[in-house]
Amino acid sequence: DVKVTQSSRYLVKRTGEKVFLECVQDMDHENMFWYRQDPGLGLRLIYFSYDVKMKEKGDIPEGYSVSREKKERFSLILESASTNQTSMYLCASSLVRVNSPLHFGNGTRLTVT
């Protein structure tokens, strides 16, 4: 069974802090994704990666960056956290980019105060 592990379930950070959200998958998937989930807005794509060291912007990349140094690990970075980045962050992986199931982690709820 595919396992996607997000390092923190809850995080509380202060405005202006640099924040790292970590995600690891154990199924050797090429593709990894970061989504943001907000009530009434569904899941919005922040960034994704289709190979090591490769990344592409999603629909809402502003204020975020990512790092993929190893195939199994995909990190989301908030360079300078702001209160409007308070949200649930979901990491996912998939075998192929679109036509295969996304396997999600259980999410990290980030609060920026």
Next chain:
Amino acid sequence: GENVEQHPSTLSVQEGDSAVIKCTYSDSASNYFPWYKQELGKGPQLIIDIRSNVGEKKDQRIAVTLNKTAKHFSLHITETQPEDSAVYFCAAADTGRRALTFGSGTRLQVQP
């Protein structure tokens, strides 16, 4: 880009009744339509998907229908049970797209 609209945002049914969730999409090139279920405290999980070369697909109590002409697709859950209570997301994409575009979600509550 693709835009997916999902209705209703909340749905309450009695145990044993049917539930229907509807989605529309904007990009006629989209050809893959999955549905995800998110239980409390967990990430979404794929429950069923359909590709544009079929109009309907069933898996036990769950079915999905697709109308490509009207650009809408629906999730049907029959004989609902309390464990069906969750948030459901539809999504759409074509094979050339970068990633799935999700709808805004439907919170389904099944009353025992």
